[in-house]
Amino acid sequence: MWDYTDKVKEYFFNPKNSGVLEQANAVGEVGAISCGDALKLMMKVDPETEIITEARFQTFGCGSAIASSSALTEIVIGRTLQQALEITNQDIADFLGGLPPEKMHCSVMGYEALRAAIADFKGEAWEDDHEEGALLCKCFGVDEGMVERAIRINKLTSMEQVTQFTKAAGSCGTCVEGVEAVLTRVNAAMVAEGEIDAAMAFDPASSVPPLRRARQKQSPLAPAAKGVRTTLQKIRIIEAAIEELRPYLKRDGGDCELVDLDGDRVLVKLSGACVGCQMASVTVNGIQEKLIEKLGQPVRVIPVKNH
């Protein structure tokens, strides 16, 4: 059962502005019965002021499709066409207090219908009236422009999201590569424009989700994760790390030296005030953390008495 907000339920059970608007001069139709949802948005626009004075809808679709359509009419009434063009699918979702991720395509359908209706009023050809070949996803009649708009507006970075927002690639799967190519291209452009972080961008070669990749980049393990080091290289890194720590140890009257490296066991000798200090374990932990950071691999620091 979907977790619909009260607002979605309210707009589904008692939709506002449903039905045919007889004197509509801006009509947008998107979707099809075969796709499972379709929306006909009818608006009356004052030609002088370009203010949307009335809006009604007819929708074939699920609860959230009907609620999104009704919400759209409520949002646009009273706005100028210019203002209406600034409305995005996110505004529709927000108006409803959010939609389940799998239902975001309902808000996108509203957004697309609004653009189509405005184009109709202006006498422009709606770019959705594509040739058969321009369709990216034939199952749901989704073209490249719609996918690109949804990616940009909602900062989408995964295929799952693109399907949730546009339904593209949600059925037979033959267009997966095509949609991936669009997502890759648009994400790359968004990175260049500073819209999204490079680590978040879709990478078709990686099976690691973007968020995970982003986290890995911030991880102290990441910089050293490449390549395998020889024991000698590791010893040099450890000695350099201890050298960095030495001033802090000396300040407390102590010292530390590397005795041996045995696999992931780093044997050290603590001296001076460190010996017998109740805080010795804290010191050892501190050294261990530093070494893990520098080596980029887990090690255990073990203090030894004499060697």
Added chain:
Amino acid sequence: MRPVYLDNNATTRVDPAVVAAMLPFFTEQFGNASSMHAFGSAVSGAVKTARQQMQALLGAEFDHEIVWTGGGTESDNTAILSALETQGGRDEIVTTAVEHPAILNLCAWLEKSRGVKVHLIPVDARGRLDIEAYRKALGPKTAIASVMWANNETGTLFPVELLAELAHEAGALFHTDAVQAVGKLPMDLKTSEIDLLSLSGHKLHAPKGIGALYVRKGVRLRPMLRGGHQERGRRAGTENIPAIVGLGMAAQLAAEHMAEENTRVRALRDRLEKGLLQRIGNAFVTGDPEQRLPNTANVAFEFVEGEGILLLLNKAGIAASSGSACTSGSLEPSHVLRAMKIPYTAAHGAIRFSFSRDNVDEDVDQVLEAMPQIIEKLRALSPFWAKGAAASFTPSYV
């Protein structure tokens, strides 16, 4: 008003007698059936009783032909995977386009990852299997044929006894996913050639998470779960004793209520179908009108979408389900209705009402009262209704 539950093909209420039978096995009789002491022997006796109860319901020849599993999906997976192992040199599966995902998705995975050839036999507009295509697909490479006993969405029955014989003629094993049929139809497996049969507890008033696989004596079975020697080495893992006891009791109750299922429950279903078609235009019943489960009604309402219907039904206190895409999280409508070539105009608006012995006359009254307004309301919202009604689809068999 009493809530009306008409989604018994999804799951059923656990019968209070089943709960009562299970309870001692959570508390006093908590033993492990494998243990060599009184705690163990008490429960191993109860497991044997449950096995005999299930044997009686299925009409199996021996009680040890019943292997307890974690549910219908596990039983289905075990049957298919085992057949591919034991049927040396045979690496093809014959099944149908309308199986449950537990079979279809497994087969798709086997095709992709192991190069197994899968033949999906089509159905006609009433959901009936193309037997000639089935016969032709069987051959010396067929490891197993798997055909459901009853379809979960439409209730259409398949002639599994005949299909089992045809499979054997080709030297293939025969498995049936009988999750929707067990407890609703009388069965006598010992007189059939069915080798393997899957069933699920929660479809017949037992709890969820328990099921069984019938394995005809002499049919070799390779376990899917390996580990301990439980279930004679055919399903490792400590037995879920309370659930097994519950399923045994549920099997006994199902046998006792079998006649009621086919008389009183069937009459409720028929009255609902007739009433809906009288009150609502542009609607039709899907599935085979003759060979159908007694409890299932699948009615397609044109030019409306199923999720909206379910939400409004739910508001009226009625629980049903739909083959519509929007309710399932998938984006495509039911693969069963599409295999039957039901047009999209109707497939999106198909609603399944599934009864059980818990249902009463008033339940039907309540649906007949609520449904016309619901469909009218959604059709008024639909951009296709006004222009589509005239050119509406009329299935040839209505």
